[in-house]
Amino acid sequence: MDKSAADLEVGLHRRDAEAIAVEFRFSRPDSDAEVRLGQGVARFDLAALNKLPAGSPDYTRQLTDALFADPEVRSAFAQAFASAQSLEMPLRLRLFIGSSLPELHSLHWEALANPLDGQPLSSNEHVLFSRYLSSQDWRSVQLRPKDKLRALVFIANPSNLSDYQNLSPIDVEGELQRARESMGEMQITSVPSEAQPSENKKLPATLERLIALLRQENQDVLYLVCHGALTDDEPYLWLEDEQGRAAVTPGAELVSRLQEMAQQPRLVVLASCQSAGNPTRGDALMALGPRLAQAGVPAVLAMQGNISLETIAAFMPVFFRQLHQDGLVDQSVAVARSAVRQRLDHWMPALYMRLKSGRIWYIPGFGREQGFDKWRSLYRSIRNARCTPILGPGLYEALLGPPREIARRWAEAYHYPMQPHQRESLPQVAQFLAVNQYRRAPYDELQEHLKHEIRARFADQLPKEMLAETASLDDLIAAAGAIRWKDHPDDPYKVIAELPLPVYITTNTNNLLTIALQQAGKDPQVAICPWNEYIEQIESIYDKEPNFQPTLQRPLVYHLFGRLNEPYSVVLTEDDYFNFLIGATRNRDLIPKEVLQALVNSALLFVGFQLDDWQFRVLFHSILDQQGSLLRGGHPHVAVQILPEEGRILEPERARTYLEDYFAKDAEISLYWGSVQDFTSELQRGWRSQPA
Template identity: 25%
Template sequence: MKTILFLAANPKNTERLRLDEEIREIQESLQTSSNRALIDFRQQWATRPDDLRQALLRIKPQIVHFSGHGETGGIYLENDAGMALPVNPDALSEFFGLVTKTAPIQCVLLNACYSEAQAEAIAAHIPYVIGMNAAIGDKSAIKFAIGFYDAIGEGRTIEDAYQFGCSAIRMENLPGHLTPVLRRKRDARRVSPPTSSETSKNAAVVQPVAEAWREEEWATLLYAIRQERCLLLLGPDAAGIQQNGAFQPLNELLAQSLAEQIQPQVQAWRLNPANLTQVAQHFALEKGRDTLEMRTVEFYEEYADQPNELYRNLAALPFALSIVTTPDPLWPEALRQEQKEPGIARYHLNSNNSAIIQTGTSQSPVVFYLYGHLDEPASLILTENDLLDFLVPVITKNPALPNNLLSELRDPRKSLLFLGFGFHHWYLRILLHILLQGQSKENYSIALEQATPHPSEELRNTLLFYGGSKYKLHLYQYDLLDFSRELRQRYEIEAANKFNKTRLNSAPCVFLCHAPEDVTMAAEIAAQLETGGFRVWRDARQQRGGSLWPQILEQAIQASEYVVVMHTNAFCSCQDVYVAQEIECALARQTQFRLGVQFLIPAQFGDCPIREELEHLKSVTLPSAQDAAPLLQTLKRDQERRKKK
C-alpha cells in the first residue's frame, strides 16, 4: 500500500489558488489507475505547523504533496488565525530529517512557487524532492500534478513521474515545463581523494568522500560552455541505449554479442563478457581481424539513427569541438537532430592523418573520432593490442594527432568535460597525460563517471592520481543521464533569462490591469505589446504564490511607465478587491507625471463603459484582443512625446 498525503495551505491574506481543482484532478487520476486499490490518498487542509507534524507522524506517508504559496525564502503555511506563516527552510529540512527516522517518505513534492531552494534542503533527508525554480501558474501546476500522479498510479518510478509531469505541461502548450526540478538525496556525489592522513598503508580500503555538487560548480561549467571554452570528451559509458529499463553502454553490448560467438574461449580464459577489448582480443585470434571488423560495423549500424537522451541533451548545448572514443554515429546524429551540421574527423594509426582539422562552431561543430571511424574499419581501436599499438604512435607522434586538436586540448584557458570516459583504466590516465603533455590548466576540468554503489580499488587509485596532479581535474560519480538533463535544463533557463533581459531591460514597462476572467485576453494583448517593444507586467494573481499581491502591488506600479486598464464585459461587473487597489495605486502614480503625459490608459472593448474614476482620462478603443494596434500606437506616440519634452 502506497500512502499519499496532500497538504494544502491558502492563507486568508494570500491570493486564492485553485487547490480544490488540483486535488479533484489528482483523485480522479488515482481512482482510475490500474493500482488504485494499492493507493491510500489522505488530505490535510489549511495546514498549520502542528497539523503538518501530527499528520506525518500519524499517517507515515510515502509521498508528501504540498500545494500553496511560496517565496524565495520558503513556503507558507497558516497560523492559528489563518494568516500566512513563512516556514524557515532550515527548520523544515530539520523536521523532515526527524520524521524520516520512523516514516518511509520516498518523495516530497512542493507544488509552490520558488520552492527549489527548499527542495534542495529537504533532499538532504528524502530520496526524491521536487520543487519549482520560479513562479508557476495554477494551470501549469495542476497539469504537472496530473501527469505526475498518472504515472504514480501506473506503478512508474518517481523519476518517470517527474518527467510525465513536465511533459503534461508542455503538451498543453502551457508555460513552465522547465520550472519543476527534481532533487535526489544522493544527487551529484563528488568523489574526492582521501586526506593526507588517510594515505597510509591502509589507503586501499579508504572509501572516497561524497560531497555535494555545488551551485558554484554548475555556474562555472555553464559559463565555460556559454563562452565556448569547454571541450566535450565522450567515453564509452556515454554511448548507450535504454534496454530492459536500464542504460546499457553499446561497447558492453557489442562485447556480449562477440562473447556469445566464442563461448569456449570465454570460459577457458575466464573472460569478462562485458569487457570489449578483452573479448575482441580473443575474438580476433579465433575468427580473424576481418570478421571482428565486419561484426563491429554491423552492430553499430543497427543503432545509427537512435541517439540516446543523454546525447540529445548535450547536443542542445554549444560545444564547438567534441572527442568521442566509440565509433558509433549516434553523437553526430544527435547534433543533426538539433539542426546542426557536424563535421567529422578521425585518427587512423595505420594511415595518413590530417595535420589540421577544420575549426568548429556551435552550429557547425567538429566531432573527432579518437579510436577510428566506422567508415574505415581498419582504423578502429578494438582489441587490447590495438590499445597498446595506439599509445605508441600517439607518444612518438608517428602518425601524430592533428596539431590544432592538441592545441585546443592543451589551451590553459579551456576546460574539459569528460563524460563516461573510464579514467579508472590505467591506459586512459596515460592517454590524458600524453594529450595534455604535462600542461597545467588555469581552469578546472570535470570528469563524470557513471555512479556505482561500491567504488573499485582502481577508482581509488585514480583519485590518488588526480588528487596530486596539476590538471585541475575534478572527478565525480554521477548518473550521466540525470547530469545531462540537469545541464540542459540549467542552460536553457539561463539562455531564456538572458534573452528576456537583453530584449526587455531597456524597454518601457506596461502594467496590465484586468478582471480575473480576462486572463486569456490579457495574455493575447501582452504578446502583441512585447512584439511591439514593450515589457508587460501582467496581473499575476493566477500565479501560485509567486507573490503576496498586496505587498508588491504598489512597487510594481511604481516601476511601470504605463498602466492599461482593460474595460471588458467581465470588468464592468468585476467586484474584485485587487482590481480596485490596482486602480487606486495607478491614480496616485498618475499625479507624479506632468500634464499631457499619459500613464493611466483605459482600454475599452465593445460597449463596456469607462469606470467612473477614470472617465477624465484619455482612453483607447480596441476592436478585439487580437488587435492591439490602437493601443500600441497610443503608447508609441506617448513615448515620442516624452522624448521631445
C-alpha cells in the first residue's frame, strides 16, 4: 500500500550569531536504524536574498549556494541522494527549522535547486520536499479508508469585495467545478452548495458554518478558497458574515477553532493569496499555513505570495489526482509542482507537515502477503458458537470519544509534568491524578467527563430527564447509544451483538454491549472479573444461578476491567493494571469456567485494540499467564484490528511479527489493517451472506 521512500531530515539550528548548524538524519525503509550523515555549517544573507525577485534564477542560485556551501553539507546530501537512487526509490526530504531561527521561515525554500545537478529540487518527483514543523499537539493522526474520504470545499466570495483595494471577485462556479473534477471519487460537501436553488438563498461562508460542517461530517480535507493577506504580522482571511458581506477574520481565530476540535482535518488546502505569508510584508511563520501545522493539522498546503489563478488551476487537479492514486501528500505536491515548473510562480505552493509518512488514507484489509483466506473458518466458528469476541475501547470511541483524548484533557487541566508522549496514556495520567490530587480523583473525574461529553455531543437529542444532574451515567450512555444506533445500524456494537454467541468478553467499563444485546432480542447476564476483594462481594448471575450456563439467548457478558456503576471495580490507573494482573491470577478459581473454556476452545476475535495501549498488553499477559498455550493448535483464526494512525501502526506485516512474538512463536494470528468499523462492516456483510 505504501510507496517506500528513503527519509532525510535536514535540521537547521542556530550555532552562534552568524553560523547555522546543518544536521542530517537519514534512514532507509529496509532498516530501523537512523544514520547521522554528519553536520555542517551554513550562512544566509537574508537582506541580499530579500532584494532578489522571489523564485528567480538568481534567488535559487544564492539560496542553494548558501545552504550547500560547506563541503560537509554537500557531501551528506549527496550520500542520502545516492542511497535513495541505489534503492530505486524517492527521497523524502523534510526541512526542519529550529525554534531559534524563526527568520528562516521567510525564505522560499521551495526554490532550492539540487546542488548535484542544478535542477529544481522541490519539483523533482524523486524528491518529496516538505517543511516539517513540530507541534505541541500530541494527538495521533487517525486515517480514513480511501473510499470513505470526505472533503469540504469552502469558498468565501463576499458581496462587497470592491470596498477593498485590489480584491477581485472569485469565480465561485469555476472553483467548485475545478475542485470536483480534481477530487475525483472523494465525497464532497461545498459552500456554496450546488444544491442551493438560487443565489438569493445561498448560505454565507461564515466561520461558524465552516467549523460546524467540519464537526458534523468529520471532514478529511478542507479546501478553502478566499482572499487573504498578511497585515502587521497577522494573517487575515476574507470570509463572510450572515449577510454575505466581508468578515475579515484573523487567522489566529481559525487556528484556535480548529485546535479545539477533537478530530481535525487531515489536510488543509489554502488557496488564498498570501496564505503562506509574503516575506516582503512580515514574518512568514506568523502566516496561516505554518500556524495550522503547528496547531496540530497533519498537513497544510498553502500559497506563499500572490499566486496566479492560472497556476492554481493547473496545479490542483494534478495534486488531487495523485493524492487519490497514492495517498501521499508530499508525493502529490512534487508531481503537481513538476506540472507547473515552467511557470514563474511554480515555487509558491508550500507544504507544511507533521506527518512523517506523508499518508492520509489507507486501504482496509489483511496483510498483503498473507491475505485472509479463513473467513469461511471464522464464519463456521461463529455458526458453531465457538467464537469469543474480546472487545476493546475502539468500539465506543465514536460515541464517547477515545481514552487518549480524555488523557490529553486531564494532562492539560492538571499540568501533567511527565514526557509529552505520555500525555495520551490514560493509565499514566490517571495515576498522576490519583497521586497529585486524591486516590479516587481519576474515577470521579471519569464519571464527570463522560456525563459532560454525552450532554455536549447529544444535547439537542437527549430526553429532558437526561439533562438533569440526577441522571445516572449508565442511563446517559444508554440514551446516547440509542441515538447513535438509530442513525448507524452498522455500529460495531450492533454487529457484534447480532452474532449467535454465548460468551462475550469486554475490557470496556460501560454498559453498551449489554444494551446492544438486549436490542438484539437477547437476555444478557453480566459478571465482573474478581481482581480485587470488593468485586468478590458483588452479586453476579452465578450467585443467583450457581449452575448458570451461557446460551445464545442468555449470553454472558464478562467485564474484565470492571463496570462504571461499580467504581471500585474499574481498572483505570497504572497501579490498577498491575493489581489486576496479580488479582486475576490469585482469584483464577473465581473466574467462570465458561470464560476459561472460551479462551481455550474457541476462535478469539479481538476487536478495538491498539498494540501499544495498556488494555491490550495487560489483557494478553493475563490470558497467557493463566492458559499458556491457548493460542496454539486448533483455532488459528484470530483477528486483531489495528486502527491506522500516524506514528502508531504503519506496517501490518511488522505488526503481525510483533504480535506473534508477543503471544508465542507458533501463534497463528491474522492481522487486520483498518478501523473497527471497517472490520465489523466486512464481517457483517460476509456473515449475512452465509446460508441459513
